[in-house]
Amino acid sequence: MSRKKVTWIVGAALTAFAMVVVTNFDLMFGVMIKLATEITQPLVCLGLAIFVGWVWHRNSLLVEIKGQDGADADGIFWKVWPLYVKFVCPALIILLISTAL
Numbered sequence: 001m002s003r004k005k006v007t008w009i010v011g012a013a014l015t016a017f018a019m020v021v022v023t024n025f026d027l028m029f030g031v032m033i034k035l036a037t038e039i040t041q042p043l044v045c046l047g048l049a050i051f052v053g054w055v056w057h058r059n060s061l062l063v064e065i066k067g068q069d070g071a072d073a074d075g076i077f078w079k080v081w082p083l084y085v086k087f088v089c090p091a092l093i094i095l096l097i098s099t100a101l
Contacts, residue, residue, distance in 0.1 A: 038100040046093045053086035 001009075021028045052061075062078065065071045072078075 049089040
């Protein structure tokens with residue numbers, strides 16, 4: 001499909017969804033808040049933790065940190081932090097998601 005056609009389809013779908021929420025605000029407000037705060041935000045955090053811990057490799061991260069003024073990339077924090085982000089953060093986020101559902 002062309003980009004223009006997809007844009008119109010997505011725009012129409014989002015507009016229809018927004019109209020359903022607006023016309024049924026009392027009923028949908030609680031659902032939208034639950035969706036946004038208890039499901040979407042933890043999933044975004046999980047995605048960020050996976051990206052930073054597993055995709056964005058430590059050496060690339062250290063190069064970025066060393067490029068900042070006053071940053072100490074040789075401290076103990078930067079030795080422990082990659083393991084924390086790889087294993088502890090995803091586990092805690094998954095626990096949070098499982099208790100929210």
